[in-house]
Amino acid sequence: MKIQRMKRVLFIDRDGTLIVEPPETFQIDNLEQLEFIPAVIRNLYFIRKKLDFELVIVSNQDGLGSRDYPVETFESVQDKMINIFKNEGVIFDKVFIDPSRPEDNLPTRKPGTAMLTEYMTGDYDLENSFVIGDRLTDVELAKNLGCRAILYNKKELLDNKPELKSVCCLVASDWDTVSEFLFAKERCATIRRKTKETEIYIQLNLDGTGKTAISTGLHFFDHMLEQIGKHAGMDLDIHVTGDLKVDEHHTIEDTGIALGEALLQALGEKRGIERYGFYLPMDDCICSVALDFGGRPWLVWEVEFCREKVGDVPTEMFFHFFKSLSDAAKMNLNICANGQNEHHKIESIFKGFARAIKMAIHRDIFNYELPSTKGVL
Numbered sequence: 001m002k003i004q005r006m007k008r009v010l011f012i013d014r015d016g017t018l019i020v021e022p023p024e025t026f027q028i029d030n031l032e033q034l035e036f037i038p039a040v041i042r043n044l045y046f047i048r049k050k051l052d053f054e055l056v057i058v059s060n061q062d063g064l065g066s067r068d069y070p071v072e073t074f075e076s077v078q079d080k081m082i083n084i085f086k087n088e089g090v091i092f093d094k095v096f097i098d099p100s101r102p103e104d105n106l107p108t109r110k111p112g113t114a115m116l117t118e119y120m121t122g123d124y125d126l127e128n129s130f131v132i133g134d135r136l137t138d139v140e141l142a143k144n145l146g147c148r149a150i151l152y153n154k155k156e157l158l159d160n161k162p163e164l165k166s167v168c169c170l171v172a173s174d175w176d177t178v179s180e181f182l183f184a185k186e187r188c189a190t191i192r193r194k195t196k197e198t199e200i201y202i203q204l205n206l207d208g209t210g211k212t213a214i215s216t217g218l219h220f221f222d223h224m225l226e227q228i229g230k231h232a233g234m235d236l237d238i239h240v241t242g243d244l245k246v247d248e249h250h251t252i253e254d255t256g257i258a259l260g261e262a263l264l265q266a267l268g269e270k271r272g273i274e275r276y277g278f279y280l281p282m283d284d285c286i287c288s289v290a291l292d293f294g295g296r297p298w299l300v301w302e303v304e305f306c307r308e309k310v311g312d313v314p315t316e317m318f319f320h321f322f323k324s325l326s327d328a329a330k331m332n333l334n335i336c337a338n339g340q341n342e343h344h345k346i347e348s349i350f351k352g353f354a355r356a357i358k359m360a361i362h363r364d365i366f367n368y369e370l371p372s373t374k375g376v377l
């Protein structure tokens with residue numbers, strides 16, 4: 001029996017998402033104002049060609065048909081836009097325009113779904129469909145449809161509506177990121193690791209913004225792990241309850257293992273990644289961190305410490321942390337550092353490590369090959 005996949009849709013807002021919205025009037029009523037959002041055409045072409053989404057425009061055009069906004073004015077811009085997209089290979093399956101004003105309170109107006117009932121009859125896989133738009137009403141539309149939302153705006157827009165955060169699977173202000181997300185999916189991992197010595201929870205998003213929430217019970221270690229998230233541009237939550245009453249060893253070692261496992265899991269097939277990274281920071285220290293996500297663990301560690309502890313962490317544990325991490329992530333890691341100030345030295349190692357990761361995990365969906373002649377990493 002042939003299994004037919006349910007149809008999926010991208011419900012795409014128009015003004016502010018496909019074409020630039022004029023900042024004062026919010027109304028594009030002549031051809032001179034028609035300006036495409038950067039990279040939208042080539043990315044929608046890529047999506048149309050490589051993915052199986054139906055493309056549907058859903059737009060509120062306040063007061064369309066009134067004296068202030070005649071239909072002919074709207075159509076001259078709309079037709080031109082649709083034609084330019086068509087000439088570049090981007091065909092929209094349907095276009096839905098609601099002409100009402102907010103005060104009319106019509107169910108056809110976004111975030112209402114009355115124009116879109118044909119998608120709500122069970123023939124469509126709405127859970128794996130998306131609304132893409134620049135306003136919170138677009139996110140609300142996604143919620144009302146049972147889709148997920150891609151907010152084409154700044155994430156601060158969600159600050160006043162925390163209840164919509166869970167509907168948003170991506171906040172982006174460039175179309176390259178949107179098509180990368182739709183094509184190559186999220187690179188996230190969740191690790192739960194429990195032994196008699198430690199209990200660890202890690203949540204990692206390689207394509208995050210550097211947001212971290214770290215608590216290991218060791219203040220200096222927390223500070224260093226924050227550097228990894230921040231400087232690699234990854235969202236990283238790490239919560240560890242370890243047997244600190246014995247000593248710091250298991251907490252640091254097991255965190256290294258779990259973080260390595262999270263990296264390995266989030267990288268997945270490693271398609272399109274740069275694979276290698278290196279970094280050379282310099283203050284009173286010279287430090288280099290080079291790495292390769294090549295699938296084999298190795299650690300070179302040329303670092304000597306003159307103090308027994310930095311903060312509440314024994315310096316001997318840093319080698320152990322990176323060894324555990326490189327083993328679990330199956331990466332080559334080469335770390336050298338020289339300098340006078342022990343705090344600077346270790347901080348530059350963590351920052352350098354983070355920057356090396358950032359370079360190595362960078363992904364190019366237009367060159368979505370494995371960076372290896374072996375065919376596997």
Ligand SMILES: [Mg+2]
Pocket residue numbers: 013014015016017133134135
């Ligand atoms: Mg809009």
